[in-house]
Amino acid sequence: MLHKYVVLLRMKYVEMFAYQLATIVWMTGAMVQPLITMLVWMNIYPEQEEAFIFYFAVLIFVERMTSAWDVWELEREIREGTFSYQIVRPFHPIHWAIAENFVYKALFFVILLPVWGILAVFVPALRFQLSTLQVLLFLAALIVAAAIRFLFSYSFGLLGFWITKVTAVYGMFEAISLFLSGRIAPLSLLPPLIQKISLYLPFRYMIGFPIEIVTGSIQGTAVMYGFVGAMSWLLFFMIVLSLLWKAGLKKNQAVGG
Amino acid sequence: MRRYWRIFREFFRTCLVEELEYRSEFVGNLLSSLFGIGIAILTIHIFFYQTNELGGWVYEDVLLLLGVFNTLQGFIDFALRPNMSRLLQHIRKGTFDYVLTKPVDSMFYVSFRHLVFWRLIDVLLGIALVLYALVQKQYIPSMADVLIFCVTICSSLVIIYSLWMLLMTTAFWVIRMDDLSFVFNSFFETTRFPIGMYRGWLRIVLTYVLPAAFITSTPALALLGKWDITAAAASILVAGLFLWLSRRFWRYALRSYTSASS
Numbered sequence: 001m002l003h004k005y006v007v008l009l010r011m012k013y014v015e016m017f018a019y020q021l022a023t024i025v026w027m028t029g030a031m032v033q034p035l036i037t038m039l040v041w042m043n044i045y046p047e048q049e050e051a052f053i054f055y056f057a058v059l060i061f062v063e064r065m066t067s068a069w070d071v072w073e074l075e076r077e078i079r080e081g082t083f084s085y086q087i088v089r090p091f092h093p094i095h096w097a098i099a100e101n102f103v104y105k106a107l108f109f110v111i112l113l114p115v116w117g118i119l120a121v122f123v124p125a126l127r128f129q130l131s132t133l134q135v136l137l138f139l140a141a142l143i144v145a146a147a148i149r150f151l152f153s154y155s156f157g158l159l160g161f162w163i164t165k166v167t168a169v170y171g172m173f174e175a176i177s178l179f180l181s182g183r184i185a186p187l188s189l190l191p192p193l194i195q196k197i198s199l200y201l202p203f204r205y206m207i208g209f210p211i212e213i214v215t216g217s218i219q220g221t222a223v224m225y226g227f228v229g230a231m232s233w234l235l236f237f238m239i240v241l242s243l244l245w246k247a248g249l250k251k252n253q254a255v256g257g
Numbered sequence: 258m259r260r261y262w263r264i265f266r267e268f269f270r271t272c273l274v275e276e277l278e279y280r281s282e283f284v285g286n287l288l289s290s291l292f293g294i295g296i297a298i299l300t301i302h303i304f305f306y307q308t309n310e311l312g313g314w315v316y317e318d319v320l321l322l323l324g325v326f327n328t329l330q331g332f333i334d335f336a337l338r339p340n341m342s343r344l345l346q347h348i349r350k351g352t353f354d355y356v357l358t359k360p361v362d363s364m365f366y367v368s369f370r371h372l373v374f375w376r377l378i379d380v381l382l383g384i385a386l387v388l389y390a391l392v393q394k395q396y397i398p399s400m401a402d403v404l405i406f407c408v409t410i411c412s413s414l415v416i417i418y419s420l421w422m423l424l425m426t427t428a429f430w431v432i433r434m435d436d437l438s439f440v441f442n443s444f445f446e447t448t449r450f451p452i453g454m455y456r457g458w459l460r461i462v463l464t465y466v467l468p469a470a471f472i473t474s475t476p477a478l479a480l481l482g483k484w485d486i487t488a489a490a491a492s493i494l495v496a497g498l499f500l501w502l503s504r505r506f507w508r509y510a511l512r513s514y515t516s517a518s519s
């Protein structure tokens with residue numbers, strides 16, 4: 001297993017450099033919207049400027065580290081019939097996807113840390129003091145968040161066995177999650193009802209939860225409850241994915257010869 | 258000019274015929290447009306849950322601005338976006354030669370050959386939102402307001418077109434750049450909110466370098482009766498300038514174009 005993964009990781013690593021430009025676009029992509037949202041909030045609460053800069057900088061980081069693109073890949077592969085090649089391999093195709101995610105995100109992590117360091121020299125709002133415990137909790141929450149978002153996206157992709165236009169439906173969920181995951185606003189600024197709902201849906205655990213740990217807006221038992229929620233959703237999507245996978249294989253009819 | 262109008266009508270007709278083959282998709286497209294504008298309105302609600310003005314604009318004003326934004330976005334998706342991927346393909350495969358040999362202006366041809374009609378839904382929804390905002394505000398625009406609005410919205414369409422073409426023309430050099438439209442989207446997103454929201458150097462850039470201010474804020478202000486004649490004149494001037502620039506750039510690109518293949 002481990003040996004297979006080493007091979008996969010190396011393969012994906014090489015692949016990534018073959019598409020340098022696309023990689024760069026992927027990395028820098030989707031930064032504009034959070035930045036504009038940040039400006040809006042800085043306008044509404046000028047006295048809390050620093051806090052918003054920090055929040056949205058962490059948001060961009062977390063968003064990139066957890067971003068999931070598998071639904072688009074799967075949709076295309078199932079539609080064009082190339083997914084069949086992956087199914088017949090003796091190794092579950094999800095491992096390819098996991099390896100790919102790992103390689104891209106690890107690279108981004110390595111690049112972003114020094115960038116953050118340099119920016120922090122010029123922008124005081126980016127300097128932070130965190131306890132070791134906070135850092136560890138953040139990293140744990142981040143990994144769980146990435147896993148949930150990945151499983152969500154992959155499960156959605158598998159729906160492609162049954163319905164076309166999966167990505168359109170996925171896009172709707174993404175749009176709704178803008179509010180519930182803390183991307184439009186820190187959850188504490190939302191109306192109380194939406195805040196409450198967000199605690200029970202998976203979206204907060206995909207992005208907002210790790211940020212809340214770092215900004216210190218949740219502490220102690222709230223963090224613990226957060227992890228309970230995150231782990232439950234993680235487990236839930238693991239089960240959903242394996243069920244979809246089994247049912248999907250029965251259903252699958254490859255397109256083309 | 259007359260001839261180009263006739264050719265445009267012909268493009269219009271063929272694309273319409275083409276699109277009517279996929280009528281069943283209409284409902285889905287309608288739903289996704291409604292959903293999109295719904296999410297945008299909800300976002301503004303979230304902001305105004307915490308404040309009652311944004312860069313000096315009240316809720317109804319921002320709603321009207323969003324309506325203008327949605328309308329313009331609809332036009333972009335209707336006429337400009339569908340053509341972009343085709344130009345890239347033309348250049349990559351060398352079929353751009355055929356475009357050049359046609360007895361029409363090549364810039365005109367690559368900009369308007371393909372139209373996606375259902376995107377006009379966004380235009381209608383945008384106009385509906387503008388009207389709704391006016392009703393909410395209980396403001397009836399005077400004739401002068403409407404006139405200035407029409408002039409400035411035409412300027413914004415010209416500005417959008419010119420910026421779009423400036424970007425698209427770079428495809429002659431950066432051929433594998435599929436993400437040109439992404440660059441444009443990022444810029445266009447900034448026009449979703451009042452220009453008054455941006456401060457310092459960013460505002461200067463968005464007014465004088467990349468004329469975001471003239472795209473949505475100026476027409477919206479005109480309809481709200483807060484226009485001033487200098488801004489309106491400036492928007493016409495800027496539109497003319499950018500159109501001239503994009504035209505020059507296109508000509509320059511054509512001169513350095515050396516077909517693909519062999």
